[in-house]
Amino acid sequence: xxxxxxxxxxxxxxxxxxxxxxxxxxxxxxxxxxxxxxxxxxxxxxxxxxxxxxxxxxxxxxxxxxxxxxxxxxxxxxxxxxxxxxxxxxxxxxxxxxxxxxxxxxxxxxxxxxxxxxxxxxxxxxxxxxxxxxxxxxxxxxxxxxxxxxxxxxxxxxxxxxxxxxxxxxxxxxxxxxxxxxxxxxxxxxxxxxxxxxxxxxxxxxxxxxxxxxxxxxxxxxxxxxxxxxxxxxxxxxxxxxxxxxxxxxxxxxxxxxxxxxxxxxxxxxxxxxxxxxxxxxxxxxxxxxxxxxxxxxxxxxxxxxxxxxxxxxxxxxxxxxxxxxxxxxxxxxxxxxxxxxxxxxxxxxxxxxxxxxxxxxxxxxxxxxxxxxxxxxxxxxxxxxxxxxxxxxxxxxxxxxxxxxxxxxxxx
Ligand code: PMP
Numbered sequence: 001x002x003x004x005x006x007x008x009x010x011x012x013x014x015x016x017x018x019x020x021x022x023x024x025x026x027x028x029x030x031x032x033x034x035x036x037x038x039x040x041x042x043x044x045x046x047x048x049x050x051x052x053x054x055x056x057x058x059x060x061x062x063x064x065x066x067x068x069x070x071x072x073x074x075x076x077x078x079x080x081x082x083x084x085x086x087x088x089x090x091x092x093x094x095x096x097x098x099x100x101x102x103x104x105x106x107x108x109x110x111x112x113x114x115x116x117x118x119x120x121x122x123x124x125x126x127x128x129x130x131x132x133x134x135x136x137x138x139x140x141x142x143x144x145x146x147x148x149x150x151x152x153x154x155x156x157x158x159x160x161x162x163x164x165x166x167x168x169x170x171x172x173x174x175x176x177x178x179x180x181x182x183x184x185x186x187x188x189x190x191x192x193x194x195x196x197x198x199x200x201x202x203x204x205x206x207x208x209x210x211x212x213x214x215x216x217x218x219x220x221x222x223x224x225x226x227x228x229x230x231x232x233x234x235x236x237x238x239x240x241x242x243x244x245x246x247x248x249x250x251x252x253x254x255x256x257x258x259x260x261x262x263x264x265x266x267x268x269x270x271x272x273x274x275x276x277x278x279x280x281x282x283x284x285x286x287x288x289x290x291x292x293x294x295x296x297x298x299x300x301x302x303x304x305x306x307x308x309x310x311x312x313x314x315x316x317x318x319x320x321x322x323x324x325x326x327x328x329x330x331x332x333x334x335x336x337x338x339x340x341x342x343x344x345x346x347x348x349x350x351x352x353x354x355x356x357x358x359x360x361x362x363x364x365x366x367x368x369x370x371x372x373x374x375x376x377x378x379x380x381x382x383x384x385x386x387x388x389x390x391x392x393x394x395x396x397x398x399x400x401x402x403x404x405x406x407x408x409x410x411x412x413x
Pocket of ligand 1: 051114115116117118141190195223225251252253254259263264
């Protein structure tokens with residue numbers, strides 16, 4: 001195969017351009033799981049699969065009111081190309097938001113991106129040559145791994161437990177990879193309320209991991225979309241709060257406001273930040289001026305801290321609904337208990353295969369994401385990610401009940 005991917009990976013070899021695709025597209029194949037998700041978006045299916053924020057909880061006049069004021073007061077700028085770094089007014093607000101997680105920075109350090117997903121792409125583009133290694137928690141965020149693979153990085157997982165990534169496992173993995181003569185470029189981590197595991201890295205481990213990475217010249221890519229969405233007490237401060245030179249921090253408005261704006265940001269050490277801006281310009285010229293002005297207006301005029309509290313309350317109630325339904329209907333499983341974010345990671349009895357079971361679940365009108373999606377190495381066969389962010393507590397309960405029918409049916413086989 002000249003382009004390094006097999007017909008089955010690409011989904012079809014009827015594509016007349018098949019032989020022309022670049023090698024890096026090998027990981028860009030629509031999986032069968034994706035096809036099932038199309039079915040799972042029907043209203044009668046309880047989807048515990050996606051990670052969609054519950055944007056209906058936002059004030060109804062939010063967009064209309066902000067739109068009118070932005071157009072009246074700043075229309076020409078909002079409709080124009082802008083700076084590749086993002087508008088300064090928004091970057092000022094971003095400093096206030098990051099201060100809530102202990103981060104001190106200057107307006108010049110912030111680069112606005114098209115969601116943090118695009119920041120992941122830009123950072124990967126800056127650092128990865130084919131064959132370079134990215135370390136990531138096992139399990140890790142599926143679409144980050146798609147990006148890493150699309151630049152032909154090799155993802156090596158590091159073991160985690162209910163307190164997050166295990167420092168000793170990180171040391172061992174680094175030693176192994178180095179002994180093989182491979183180059184590690186960065187550690188990708190979601191320290192607070194991780195996607196998909198829902199666990200949080202302790203403060204002591206954060207410090208130890210920073211130390212290990214510093215000693216090994218490995219950058220830390222700290223992805224933090226959920227840190228402000230805690231349920232009881234805040235998570236430990238961001239890793240970037242204690243280490244400026246070795247950490248690229250990623251934030252986003254997708255979970256604390258709305259993903260439709262597609263606005264996130266990267267906070268990077270000086271030299272990297274300059275390259276990030278150039279890469280951002282090369283990719284999109286400038287992040288959406290319109291979205292940035294809309295968000296700035298929202299932050300200037302709305303009680304955004306109160307809105308985050310509202311989201312916390314909603315997600316806490318949904319997490320509780322999922323935990324009590326799991327207790328009631330699926331006591332034979334084990335699961336993580338997240339103190340924030342969107343996700344619970346469940347472990348099925350050893351002999352069950354969550355991916356093979358998914359078509360059956362969809363027939364029972366419930367969907368989840370199979371664990372294998374979150375590993376680059378085929379692990380996670382008997383795991384599943386259950387999202388509690390979108391369905392109401394009643395639907396969550398019904399979804400878990402339906403899931404128990406499927407799982408109990410499989411156990412009887
Ligand atoms: N990182 C993580 C861990 C995520 O869960 C998500 C969204 N699901 C993203 C990044 C991307 O978010 P966005 O591009 O909307 O900011």
